[in-house]
Amino acid sequence: MQFGLNESQEILQQNARQFFAGECPMTHVRHLAESKQPYDPTLWSKMATQGYTGIIFPEKYDGLGLGKVELILLMEEAGRALLPGPFWSTVALAGAVIDAVASDRQKARYLTPICRGQARSTLALLEAGATWDLADAKLAAADGRLTGEKLFVLDADVADFIVVAGQTGVFLVEAQAPGLSITPMPALDLTRNFDALQFKDTPAEKLGEATNLAPALNLATAALVAEMVGGMQRVLDLTVDYAKMRKQFGKPIGTFQAVQHQCADMYLETESSRSAAYYAAWALEHDAPDAATATSIAKMYASDACRAVGNRGIQIHGGNGFAWENDLHLYYRRAKASETMLGDATFHRERIARLVIDSITTGCSHDGSSR
Amino acid sequence: MDLNLTSEEMQFRDELRSWLAAHVPSDWAERREESLESRFEYLRAWQRKLFAGGWAGVSWPKQYGGRGASLMQQVIFWQELALASAPPMANTLGLGLIGPTIIAFGTEAQKTRFLAKILSAEEIWCQGFSEPNAGSDLASLQTEARLDGNSYVVNGLKTWNSYGWVADWCELVVRTDPNVPKHKGLTVLLVDMKSAGISVRPLRQITGESEFAEVSFRDVRVPAENVVGNVNQGWNVAIGTLMHERGTFGAGLQITFRRNMERLIELAGSLRRNGRSAAQDPLVRQKLAQCYAEIEVMRWNQMRAFSRLNATGVPGPEGSIQKIFWSELNQRLQQAAQELLGPYGQLAGSSRHSVDKGTWAYGYLRSRGNTIEAGTSEIQRNIIGHFVLGLPRSY
16 A cells, blocks of 8 residues: 555656746736636646646547546646636536546547647536535426526636536537526636526537436546645645744744644644545545545545635734735635535535445435445 | 555455454453453453464564564554454553664664563553653653663653553653753663662542553662663654654554444434434534544545655654544544433443443543643644744744
8 A cells, every 4th residue: 555646646746836836826826816817828728738638538539548646636736826717627527527427429529629728618517596416406408408597607708618417417508509698706716707607598418417427526526625735735835934934022923832833733734635635536546435435525624624724824924914915815715615616514524424324324325325 | 646455465454354353352342340450461461362373563573573564564453453343452552662662773682682572462561751840841851860880870750651550661761961951861761660669659540540650760770781772862762752652653543433433323323313313413414424534534644644654664743643633533523422422421331321331431531631642732733833844943
């Protein structure tokens, strides 16, 4: 057993860290965030050149064909850099769903442009009420057409096609399709946009069955956790640097245990979230019996941890942490959005209860899956 | 990254599993009400059985009676032991802390003299670290040792010695030079507990038992050959011991927590809350799921730490997060049990109404010590702040 990175994984991690540091520095993130247009076509095509947009997809679609652990490492670096725009929604969300549910012909048609960096996508899941229970996706299709509403869709305004979770299956809608209107939902996170989608007799192509959605969403969830870990690490690094530099009472505030212990807790929370993200990725890659539970545990733990890390980071920065000029709030905003995305800690605790408690007390779990 | 066991690890585990299936005694759990002494002799016999089977000191060198296997196999051993509900081994500190310290810092003669008898439980070990006025500030300890001919003469008082009441030997930290900064005048001695001038007084603790003792030393003579490492460099040796305590000690603990958790879930299924099974009550479910999840996170943290340790050979300061994690988690787990069981959780094993022979009442009180023993949570956070994150020393 070896729970550490191998050499090629370490190289991928180092390369990604350097790539984002060079191509997506905080000045650029801030520029994109303040312009309210987080998608940057130039950056996107550079990421595609690195193969990032096709990292987990098969080589026959021009992807790199790498594993889920590699995706997790890349997402962690993207999170550290606070990469703005539709990368997670295109690759880990929509791409993963297409890969899981669509036919070979459809995958060739939709995954290939994603891998090549020619298309962006997203998943439309939530409806009014915003519950993450897949059974609550009620949007229905009739005769290949969708009518209804989807809310909180990430970066739909820059998507070329949108994957839609409906009651009778998973569908794909072209961004230019008739009867589709996309309206911004301005929100906390300045580095990703929420959109509301209205469908009115909008032509939709069925990709597959909604029952196959869950495994793909597990992967998206693990990738999101990895991105949260990268963000937590960056907030920890900024905070420790600040505590070493900022002086009060004649000495660095990092001398004081009230500050040190908060930093120690940030370290514990970040490292524990990282262990969970890596384990979940490995479990999903190897289809381990506890893959679904591990994913929920990772999201549960990281959802609480990323909020705690952000709170501690800002608290230690004092007034400077509350200032618009400081980068911390950009991470803090993303952390809140990610905490909620695909279910917060409370949601995942209930899912863990279904997977674990119910299987112990009744011998079978609610959703019929094994632990 | 490969979280599967290698074929060698798998073979080791399977062999161990079948041995345990044939040898683990089934009556350990029923001995909770027996005296500490009689329970200890039971554990000593069990360790002897493991030693005879070749399972004590899995990662210790073969020449000293160990199995010569990898650290990962040592970890698998602790986990399998817990998984089989096997009793713990009697010589806890000798196996987990003092043996590894002697292997790392001891002389050839010390290794030959002491290691095999740790494994066979022939000689039980305790640690003489804390003093009444030196707890978290361990380096301020005052027990002194003066060189007189070929031996040191030790005077002082140690406290909170686990197994002090039964130990044959003690890893003792003493001050050998009072005229230098406190960390630089310490030395580690291996002391025969039967030496003249040692007296042991049991310390009664919060649970009513006496796991610990106070040990006083009056003109106790210790041969100079029993110094571990170098004279006046005992701080490094002591820290080495403590790193083992924080980093690797918890290998079987995760499984024990997991078993307690599964039992708690079973109990939830048999209790009623708000007109339904407690296992169906949303708040109970939230709390149990939280504990279950944290036990898994603890496992994954440990797997990462052990992999690092396997590669580097020495536990690092990041072991402090394991210590914080398991100790605070166990307190939350015990509290969740108390909330679930209500007044039943408080019953002693002697009550015919008791749940699990009083395990939960005992566990609640015993876990209170977890964030204090082996370095308080506050000291662990200081260690992370200074040694891991590079923040300035706070004292």
